[in-house]
Amino acid sequence: MGLAEDVRAGDRLALARLLSWLEEGDPRGEGVLTELYPQTGLGHRVGVTGPPGSGKSTLVNQAVRWCRQHGSERVAVVAVDPSSPFSGGAILGDRIRMRDLSGDPGVFIRSMASRGELGGLARRTAVFVEALIAGGYERIFIETVGAGQAEVDIARMADTTVVVEAPGMGDEIQAIKAGILEIADILVVNKADLPGAQAAVQALHYSLGLAKRPAGAWSPPILTTIAETGEGVEALMEAVNRHQDYLLSSGEGESRELARASSRLEAELRHTLTETFQRTLADGRFEAAVQAVFERRMTPAQAAADLIGERAEA
Amino acid sequence: MGLAEDVRAGDRLALARLLSWLEEGDPRGEGVLTELYPQTGLGHRVGVTGPPGSGKSTLVNQAVRWCRQHGSERVAVVAVDPSSPFSGGAILGDRIRMRDLSGDPGVFIRSMASRGELGGLARRTAVFVEALIAGGYERIFIETVGAGQAEVDIARMADTTVVVEAPGMGDEIQAIKAGILEIADILVVNKADLPGAQAAVQALHYSLGLAKRPAGAWSPPILTTIAETGEGVEALMEAVNRHQDYLLSSGEGESRELARASSRLEAELRHTLTETFQRTLADGRFEAAVQAVFERRMTPAQAAADLIGERAEA
Numbered sequence: 001m002g003l004a005e006d007v008r009a010g011d012r013l014a015l016a017r018l019l020s021w022l023e024e025g026d027p028r029g030e031g032v033l034t035e036l037y038p039q040t041g042l043g044h045r046v047g048v049t050g051p052p053g054s055g056k057s058t059l060v061n062q063a064v065r066w067c068r069q070h071g072s073e074r075v076a077v078v079a080v081d082p083s084s085p086f087s088g089g090a091i092l093g094d095r096i097r098m099r100d101l102s103g104d105p106g107v108f109i110r111s112m113a114s115r116g117e118l119g120g121l122a123r124r125t126a127v128f129v130e131a132l133i134a135g136g137y138e139r140i141f142i143e144t145v146g147a148g149q150a151e152v153d154i155a156r157m158a159d160t161t162v163v164v165e166a167p168g169m170g171d172e173i174q175a176i177k178a179g180i181l182e183i184a185d186i187l188v189v190n191k192a193d194l195p196g197a198q199a200a201v202q203a204l205h206y207s208l209g210l211a212k213r214p215a216g217a218w219s220p221p222i223l224t225t226i227a228e229t230g231e232g233v234e235a236l237m238e239a240v241n242r243h244q245d246y247l248l249s250s251g252e253g254e255s256r257e258l259a260r261a262s263s264r265l266e267a268e269l270r271h272t273l274t275e276t277f278q279r280t281l282a283d284g285r286f287e288a289a290v291q292a293v294f295e296r297r298m299t300p301a302q303a304a305a306d307l308i309g310e311r312a313e314a
Numbered sequence: 315m316g317l318a319e320d321v322r323a324g325d326r327l328a329l330a331r332l333l334s335w336l337e338e339g340d341p342r343g344e345g346v347l348t349e350l351y352p353q354t355g356l357g358h359r360v361g362v363t364g365p366p367g368s369g370k371s372t373l374v375n376q377a378v379r380w381c382r383q384h385g386s387e388r389v390a391v392v393a394v395d396p397s398s399p400f401s402g403g404a405i406l407g408d409r410i411r412m413r414d415l416s417g418d419p420g421v422f423i424r425s426m427a428s429r430g431e432l433g434g435l436a437r438r439t440a441v442f443v444e445a446l447i448a449g450g451y452e453r454i455f456i457e458t459v460g461a462g463q464a465e466v467d468i469a470r471m472a473d474t475t476v477v478v479e480a481p482g483m484g485d486e487i488q489a490i491k492a493g494i495l496e497i498a499d500i501l502v503v504n505k506a507d508l509p510g511a512q513a514a515v516q517a518l519h520y521s522l523g524l525a526k527r528p529a530g531a532w533s534p535p536i537l538t539t540i541a542e543t544g545e546g547v548e549a550l551m552e553a554v555n556r557h558q559d560y561l562l563s564s565g566e567g568e569s570r571e572l573a574r575a576s577s578r579l580e581a582e583l584r585h586t587l588t589e590t591f592q593r594t595l596a597d598g599r600f601e602a603a604v605q606a607v608f609e610r611r612m613t614p615a616q617a618a619a620d621l622i623g624e625r626a627e628a
Contacts, residue, residue: 261607268618304582
């Protein structure tokens with residue numbers, strides 16, 4: 001039963017084993033997590049999202065380095081790449097990171113690629129982040145690419161969401177249309193040395209101005225950075241810390257945590273119900289139902305109701 | 315019981331009512347779909363995806379017009395905007411479309427915005443497309459924004475997937491990284507009159523060259539269009555038709571249909587199991603479990619197992 005203690009003591013091999021178990025659905029993983037969970041600290045989840053090419057990864061690397069230089073003992077990065085279900089996109093990103101941050105025992109990095117299962121990536125990411133926080137990591141950067149539903153779902157996991165743009169990535173209409181702005185706690189125009197940076201800042205100001213926020217609510221700052229040189233990273237991290245304080249003092253952190261608990265419970269219910277059900281189906285029954293749908297003898301909903309009905313009678 | 319007949323006869327109000335019922339989970343919707351399903355024709359699902367700003371919507375409008383001028387009696391567009399769970403992003407797009415295509419009784423347009431439920435958008439979109447095909451629509455354009463997991467899932471629904479890029483949207487590395495390329499049956503560089511169009515075509519050629527395809531398999535053509543003027547739309551639609559022929563002659567259409575039947579059945583199982591379970595939970599039981607997770611008395615997986623265990627004993 002030493003693994004939970006080893007994880008909490010900062011043993012990275014123990015943590016890697018825990019994550020593998022959780023990933024494979026090995027019950028020992030859930031056992032260790034159950035041991036760790038009640039003593040979980042107040043880890044701060046920072047979501048970082050934005051289009052490809054905005055320089056998110058470089059910015060996250062700089063932010064991690066800043067945290068390590070300013071008192072954080074353990075910082076983690078979970079890099080989620082939902083766009084690459086087939087190839088090893090996440091692995092490429094990983095190698096680039098490794099060069100920068102590897103060798104620092106206080107930093108843990110993990111890439112997650114989709115395996116093609118709907119909703120499964122967000123759930124696995126959430127479980128990993130829970131394990132990291134339970135394992136004593138103080139700040140977890142959750143980095144995602146793009147502005148799709150998967151990214152929004154993943155951003156909802158975060159306490160503080162940073163949306164990164166870069167000059168010339170799109171015009172005002174695009175900025176308004178992207179619903180991702182509405183989940184931003186902090187907005188960053190990275191590559192601020194490129195032409196068009198001021199225009200991008202203004203477009204964001206304009207878009208934000210359209211959003212209605214209740215009085216006294218957090219007003220998302222719009223910052224500029226040059227991740228390559230580190231310029232603006234200090235101001236960004238001060239804004240991140242300010243938002244963390246705001247979450248605590250306003251009570252909003254608690255309501256986000258409650259919403260998160262609810263959506264996590266739903267995800268686990270969905271996962272467990274489906275897994276359990278499929279395990280108990282007789283051999284070939286699922287395939288026969290697929291065939292019925294394929295031959296248009298039944299709609300997918302009918303076929304599902306049929307399978308469930310049979311189980312209920314059995 | 316006339317609604318199924320009305321839908322098949324091309325009554326748009328009847329179709330709109332069917333879609334509303336399906337959306338609301340009204341059992342009458344599933345009833346009508348069950349009536350229609352066995353006589354479903356060979357509707358062709360054309361997925362169109364690409365980054366914001368690539369001009370997808372304009373291109374789809376032109377493609378719809380082309381189909382109508384070339385013998386299609388009923389064409390539909392399902393525009394999916396997974397990036398806007400909070401605001402009415404999809405509605406904005408809708409208004410722009412309306413101006414172009416409304417008034418043509420052979421065209422049916424429907425926008426879908428996320429309601430925030432994980433995986434739910436892909437499932438609802440699939441159900442709508444099934445209803446449209448069962449209702450006699452010959453070609454359904456399924457348009458999505460971006461390259462996230464939701465888009466990939468939605469692209470998997472399509473028979474033919476068109477990936478639209480535009481000059482200057484990113485460099486080569488980005489094109490390679492985006493796993494979305496791997497699901498493309500046809501690649502389009504739109505806005506081909508802008509500088510950088512040839513470079514974008516070359517970057518796509520390069521990226522495609524890296525992908526391994528079995529001998530005799532479909533080789534995705536790379537086309538250029540100027541959607542604003544309609545240039546290249548004819549060649550695009552000829553490629554779409556060629557791909558449709560390939561699907562039929564190679565047998566790949568059938569294997570895609572079988573894979574689709576399987577993933578649709580899984581999605582319906584997941585949906586029905588979760589819905590049924592939550593309905594049978596005693597009042598306040600779910601909220602109590604959320605509270606236990608929130609207070610770290612239980613992990614989400616523990617709390618889910620607990621709820622499921624209680625139901626099994628009851």
